[in-house]
Structure formats: C-alpha cells, structure tokens
Amino acid sequence: MLRTASRLVVKVGSSSLTSVAGGIAEDALLDLVEVLAARRNRGTELILVSSGAIAAGLAPLGLGRRPRDLATQQAAASVGQGLLMARYTQAFGAHGIAVSQVLLTAEDLMRRQQYANAYRALNRLLHLGVVPIVNENDTVATHEIRFGDNDRLAALVAHLVKADALVLLSDVDALYDGPPKAGAKRIPQVSGPADLEGVSIGRTGKAGVGTGGMVTKVEAATIAAESGIPALVTSTANASQALDGNDVGTWFSVNGSRRPVRLLWLAHLATVQGRLTLDDGAVQAVRDRHRSLLPAGITTVKGTFEPGDPVELADVEGHVVARGLVNFSSYELPRMLGRSTKELSASLGRQYEREVVHVDDLVVL
Structure with a gap:
C-alpha cells in the first residue's frame, strides 16, 4: 500500500x-x-x-x-x-x-x-x-x-x-x-x-x-x-x-x-464542556435511530457551556453514548427539560422550537 x-x-x-x-x-x-x-x-x-x-x-x-x-x-x-x-x-x-x-x-x-x-x-x-x-x-x-x-x-x-x-x-x-x-x-x-x-x-x-x-x-x-x-x-x-x-x-x-472531519474532531479531540443526561427514549432515538436530541428527552444538565460548545450525552446510568454541539447554553436549558418544542415555542418564543443537538452535529460513540 x-x-x-x-x-x-x-x-x-x-x-x-x-x-x-x-x-x-x-x-x-x-x-x-x-x-x-x-x-x-x-x-x-x-x-x-x-x-x-x-x-x-x-x-x-x-x-x-x-x-x-x-x-x-x-x-x-x-x-x-x-x-x-x-x-x-x-x-x-x-x-x-x-x-x-x-x-x-x-x-x-x-x-x-x-x-x-x-x-x-x-x-x-x-x-x-x-x-x-x-x-x-x-x-x-x-x-x-x-x-x-x-x-x-x-x-x-x-x-x-x-x-x-x-x-x-x-x-x-x-x-x-x-x-x-x-x-x-x-x-x-x-x-x-x-x-x-x-x-x-x-x-x-x-x-x-x-x-x-x-x-x-x-x-x-x-x-x-x-x-x-x-x-x-x-x-x-x-x-x-x-x-x-x-x-x-x-x-x-x-x-x-x-x-466529516468535524465529527472526527468531535469524537476524538473535542474538550467537552458539559453533560446532558437522557431518558431511555432519547437514548434510543440518538444512539439507535440516529435522530436529533430534543429537550423533551433530557433529564439533567451539568457543566457550564454556551451555544456551539461540545457536550456529552449520557444515559441515566452515566454511560456516555454520544457527543454533540449544543444549540443552547447551560443557563437556558434547565427550563426547557422535558418539554416539547411546540410548547417551548408557545411560551418562550419561536427560537426555542429547535433541536438541542442536531443530528448533523452529533456523533455516536
């Protein structure tokens, strides 16, 4: 070769x-x-x-x-x-x-x-x-x-x-x-x-x-x-x-x-700034069905991060299943947990009717 x-x-x-x-x-x-x-x-x-x-x-x-x-x-x-x-x-x-x-x-x-x-x-x-x-x-x-x-x-x-x-x-x-x-x-x-x-x-x-x-x-x-x-x-x-x-x-x-090289960086090199714990349904959606992460599937937020920062996605037992670039800050996310994007749009504004981590910015580990 x-x-x-x-x-x-x-x-x-x-x-x-x-x-x-x-x-x-x-x-x-x-x-x-x-x-x-x-x-x-x-x-x-x-x-x-x-x-x-x-x-x-x-x-x-x-x-x-x-x-x-x-x-x-x-x-x-x-x-x-x-x-x-x-x-x-x-x-x-x-x-x-x-x-x-x-x-x-x-x-x-x-x-x-x-x-x-x-x-x-x-x-x-x-x-x-x-x-x-x-x-x-x-x-x-x-x-x-x-x-x-x-x-x-x-x-x-x-x-x-x-x-x-x-x-x-x-x-x-x-x-x-x-x-x-x-x-x-x-x-x-x-x-x-x-x-x-x-x-x-x-x-x-x-x-x-x-x-x-x-x-x-x-x-x-x-x-x-x-x-x-x-x-x-x-x-x-x-x-x-x-x-x-x-x-x-x-x-x-x-x-x-x-x-994509961005996903290689995310999987191997990125310094994660926080961790999102997902319920079982969200874990299956992200890990098995390769879907975006929505706020309804997040149970807890740890760390301090801004939009665009890399974060870990873990199951309820603490096993990291993926990494992704988050669309919201650690200040914004806690009030969004467990809520649908439509509900968030109605109460907080249309800018909240989107994924927490888009599938294109996510890598399963």
Whole structure:
C-alpha cells in the first residue's frame, strides 16, 4: 500500500528533529528530507506534518526545557517555526523541491468555509509539486480549542486531503505488546480495538521535548483507520523502509469509512464542556435511530457551556453514548427539560422550537 500510494501524509515528531537541549538536529532533518525528497521526485504527492517548532525555539530563548505555560510555548513556537522552515526550505531545495508553510488551528478544520479553504490551498500546492509543511498554529492556539499534538493534526489532515495513507514517525520503531526492553514482541498489525486490549502504551518519547508519545500515535492511527485511511506507526530511522512498503512498524488497517472531519474532531479531540443526561427514549432515538436530541428527552444538565460548545450525552446510568454541539447554553436549558418544542415555542418564543443537538452535529460513540 505505501509503496504504491500516490498521496501520503507523513508526520515527524519533535524527538526526531531536535535535541534534548533544544535546537534542530541538522543531520536528522537532512536524513529525513533525503528520504522524503526521493519519494516526492518519484511522483508521490507528500504533505509533511512537522513538530519541532517549540523545541527549536528553546535554545535561542535560553530555555532549558519545554515551558509549561501557554504564553511561553507560543513565544518559543514563534521563534522556532521560522528556524524550522528555513532548514526545510534549504534541505528540500537541494533536491529541487519547493516547500510551503501551512499553519492550522482546530477551528480551521471545524468551520465549513475554513475547511474548504484549507483543502483548496493544500490541493493546489500538491498539484504544483510543492511539499506543504504543516504545523499547528501554536502562536494563536488556545487551551480550549486545539489539536493537542501533531499526531492528531496529521490524522485530520490525511482525512482533509483524502490521502492514501498516513505515516507517523517518532523515535520508537513500532507498537509492542509490553515495554520493549522487557522482551516484548512487536505488534505488526492492528485491525481494530480488540487487537489493543491489554496492551500497555507509553507516553512521552525519550527526548522529552514533545507532547505526545506512543499513546497519541495510536490514537491518531485509530482516528485515521476509522475514517478510511490506513496508518503506519514506526521510527524515523525506518522511514525509507516504511515508504518502500517493507514490514516495519505497526500497520493500522482500515476499519471504518470516511465521515466529516468535524465529527472526527468531535469524537476524538473535542474538550467537552458539559453533560446532558437522557431518558431511555432519547437514548434510543440518538444512539439507535440516529435522530436529533430534543429537550423533551433530557433529564439533567451539568457543566457550564454556551451555544456551539461540545457536550456529552449520557444515559441515566452515566454511560456516555454520544457527543454533540449544543444549540443552547447551560443557563437556558434547565427550563426547557422535558418539554416539547411546540410548547417551548408557545411560551418562550419561536427560537426555542429547535433541536438541542442536531443530528448533523452529533456523533455516536
């Protein structure tokens, strides 16, 4: 599959490009670019999702470790992103390949117009023979609405551009059924959630400069596979073998079909702001019959949220059955519970004659 793929999204982590002390590891970046450039020059369209901006900005700012506060992270990203792009421009340029910088926020892939603009821009760049280099726009991202790491961003970008496959590169060569140093065995393929039962998945890589680790690789690969795109998790050192289709890393087979990227975000990435408890009839309507949620089926409201915020939908026993974007605030909803939309329209106004969560803004878990 990877050998013959005509459009690939490749993600590389901070630990593969930067040192523990911060700054760009020149040899590692050049080695990766050589592999990717060779594949691009054979005709494959490539998008590179690259971490490393914050880590690259540490040394120039005199920071000894990745900052915890958002403002300093944004400052480091602002400094490091330019340095990172300069290195990529030079490295790919040596192979006759132009690159572009594309910075995205979660909102860019949630709102229909911005999503369409992002797709058109990336598609045009690929048709022009450019390698787009994508990163989260850390300088303007907020805690409340962000991808959280570039693994998840890469999964959504792969979905956005209708890629043939996603490749996630880091400093770990595969997913194992236990700690690799304890003699664990490589898991060559994951066909679905059942294959991951009982598997212990580690977090931050050994360099300590990223935000993810194997757990986010698995989450991202799962997001891709469940949306119709196969994914490979392996090390940057294995990049050449991986792109040649050799048996390295862990392959996540497709186990779902494509769906709107906004629903992928809602299912996997959204930070829920509240919970609505549904009666049995509403649970069946939402979960089994794929209907919108109406106020008559809601029994309790928890949390503080505004219209458009993501909320959980749970049954009376507390099991979350779905997530959705709510049309009313937590201030408005309590007086609406158990009442029909016609009754609400008559007593509160026509603006209340609508769904609490529309079926198009709802994903069953």
